Amino acid sequence: MDSKLLSGTLDMMILDVVARGPTYGYQMAQTVLLKSDGALELKEGSLYPALHRLERQGMLASHWVDTEDGRRRKYYKITAAGVKALAVKRAEWLRFTRGVDGALGGANEWIVESG
Amino acid sequence: MDSKLLSGTLDMMILDVVARGPTYGYQMAQTVLLKSDGALELKEGSLYPALHRLERQGMLASHWVDTEDGRRRKYYKITAAGVKALAVKRAEWLRFTRGVDGALGGANEWIVESG
DNA sequence: GCTCGGGCATAGACTGCCTATGTATGGAGA
């Protein structure tokens, strides 16, 4: 997959996943991989910097959790600002994909006769 | 609009527009702007380097045309390699958008979960 | 002892879009 496609949607997807309930980095990647049917693989080198960035921007909040088996996880939850930003990003994404589909003509081109 | 969204789709859109008939840079931008309903604005600083890149890669071929009103245009037409690459890029785009929509869950998901 | 899966993190490379600026023509308006 062209990795450049991910650019600009990563933050939105992270926010969206976290918006459904607190989770941690590794699990987010697994969730997205599963739900995208294997199409989207969030690499660590992209995911963790993005999480730090979103937290720095006040979109996410985190806290460490020590598990029983000696591991530690950094759980994230979305903030009010994050919810707001997510809505904006989803709207942008919708507008963008519609724009691309419109520019490409796409399979719907023959529906144009509306008058 | 988040400019990063455009990343990775620019080449595809250029190839697609040119695939419908020879055209030139400025007109491509106008076409895409119109067909995307104002959502996608191909800036000169992105468009022209992309055209040069695609030509260098053998996806497009160009020739200069002098117009009657003293202006000159560089018309592009798509090559066989360009057609092939376009098909690949469109498939990637489709897979990617489906992946994102899947990862986002879609509009129905939280209705189900709340029940 | 070594490898593997889970879990987080960073540095540096690489890529690519955008802003700003430049060239040039020709028509509209002050």
Add this chain to the structure above:
DNA sequence: TCTCCATACATAGGCAGTCTATGCCCGAGC
């Protein structure tokens, strides 16, 4: 005449973001 704007192409430098590669720690299995 002079300026502004639209048409038309082009490039340099800035900036942002993803990936590769690597590192750390823990526990389980061979």
